[in-house]
Amino acid sequence: NYEVGLVDPPRRLVELIRAREAEHGLSRIVAGYAWPWKSKKDKTAMDIDLGEGVELQWNRVVVDWVNSPTALEEAGSIHTIQGYDLNYAGVIIGPDLRYDPWRNELFIDRDSYHDSFGKQNITVRNRPTTNELLQSLITNIYAVLMTRGIRGTFIHVVDPGLRKYLGRYFPLIN
Numbered sequence: 001n002y003e004v005g006l007v008d009p010p011r012r013l014v015e016l017i018r019a020r021e022a023e024h025g026l027s028r029i030v031a032g033y034a035w036p037w038k039s040k041k042d043k044t045a046m047d048i049d050l051g052e053g054v055e056l057q058w059n060r061v062v063v064d065w066v067n068s069p070t071a072l073e074e075a076g077s078i079h080t081i082q083g084y085d086l087n088y089a090g091v092i093i094g095p096d097l098r099y100d101p102w103r104n105e106l107f108i109d110r111d112s113y114h115d116s117f118g119k120q121n122i123t124v125r126n127r128p129t130t131n132e133l134l135q136s137l138i139t140n141i142y143a144v145l146m147t148r149g150i151r152g153t154f155i156h157v158v159d160p161g162l163r164k165y166l167g168r169y170f171p172l173i174n
Helices: 010-024 131-145 160-166
Strands: 003-007 027-031 048-051 054-058 074-076 086-093 097-100 105-108 149-157
Touching: 003 010, 010 027, 010 054, 010 086, 010 149, 086 131, 097 131, 097 160, 105 131, 149 160
Parallel strands: 003 149, 027 074, 027 086, 054 074, 086 149
Antiparallel strands: 048 054, 097 105
């Protein structure tokens, strides 16, 4: 009875999450750190623009974001959702994770990853944040986001190559 699949266009992701929230509660949209957090300083700024009129702000609160009164209109991050279970998760895989069909491999777009702490070199272990290490971090973030939904997970993928690739494994939800 688990609902899982790819959702396109992005407006449909918002509609599905709002419908599941009305029916079951605890349904939220979460995203990878593929957009800068402009609204942290400018409360009117939109952070995530998926096109087609779908714009979201990052979570306005960090502590207990899931239960905040504005959570349904926002996107949570790995920092605000880790440790929480949702009934339904709407996961946005941003342009930081991509797929190259010619090479048949995942790759990251370092410039599209906006968690500055994630890009920093790991000085405690004296390790530079290589592309391989950053790709591992980014894929782990998406793995956590995609395991938050107990009843279902709806996935919107920004990169067309990755969307097509994942379409081999997930049904398209209309």
